[in-house]
Amino acid sequence: MMLTTHVLAGLALALPVVVFVPELAPAAVVAGGVGGAFPDFDMYFGHRRTFHFPVYYTALAVPAVGVAVTVPQLLTITVAVGLAAAALHCLMDIFGGGLELxxxxxxxxxxxxxxxxxxxxxxxxxxRYDGSPEDLLLAGGFAVPTVLLLDGPVVVLVAVLLGISFVYVVLRRWLADLAPTVFSKVPEPIEEYVPDRYLE
Structure with a gap:
């Protein structure tokens, strides 16, 4: 799924904190967004393998959430939401398409x-795939409760993420056709970092 969908999912995971422990909401929102994005930091080296840990993130998130519910403090909330968002990211990718251009x-x-x-x-x-219409629909589904429960910069961020998502969905198939042409012409020192799937 799109990186934007994962970030929006992470923001949505922070909403229980917004409701029940509002003084820790800013930390939870940041942790949710960062945790939702973090696994995709491996986009250009071992994507969906280097920073994607579907079992380990989940195994760590479950007790972390339990601790955060029992002892809701800055550290426990931040760790719990961040791990839960990273775990959700990996699980969402399982329900998406395969790793190919x-x-x-x-x-x-x-x-x-x-x-x-x-x-x-x-x-x-x-x-079906990242950037599919249903991916955009899912992103919108995560965005709605976030916009309803939060305001200010977070709403602006959500709007920007949805805008980027929409443009990506419109251009997704065209970008796949363009990628081999663009990435086949990168300078030699950078070439080793280009994933094979971009050259299909």
């Missing part, structure tokens, strides 16, 4: 790498 073709059976079991998890394709 044109995931609508359904050729890849690699969604997210499971380090615990030492194997790739196959994509479920409920959201």
């Amino acid at each position: 044109r995931p609508w073709e359904g050729r890849s059976e690699r969604a997210v790498y499971d380090h615990y079991h030492g194997r790739w998890i196959a994509p479920r394709r409920l959201i």
Whole structure:
């Protein structure tokens, strides 16, 4: 799914803190956004394998949330929301398309790498591919409660994320056709960092 969808999902995970522990809402919102984005920091090196840990993030998030509910402090809330957002990111990717330049073709059976079991998890394709119309719909679904419960800069951020999402959805298939042309011409020192899928 789109990085923007993951960030919006992370922001939505912070909403219980906004409601029940409002004084810690800013920290929870930042943790949710960063945690939702963090796994995709591996976009250009070992994507969905280097920073994607579907089992470990979840295993850490469950007790962290329990501690945060019991002892709602800055550190416990921040850690719990950040880990939960990272875990949700990885689980969402499982329900999306495979790891390929044109995931609508359904050729890849690699969604997210499971380090615990030492194997790739196959994509479920409920959201057909990142940048699909249903991906945009999901992003909007996460955005609605966030906008209703928060205000100020967060609402502006949500609007920007939805705008970027919309443009990406419109251009997604065209960008896949353009990528091999663009990335085949990068300077040699950078070439080793270009994922193979961008050259398909």
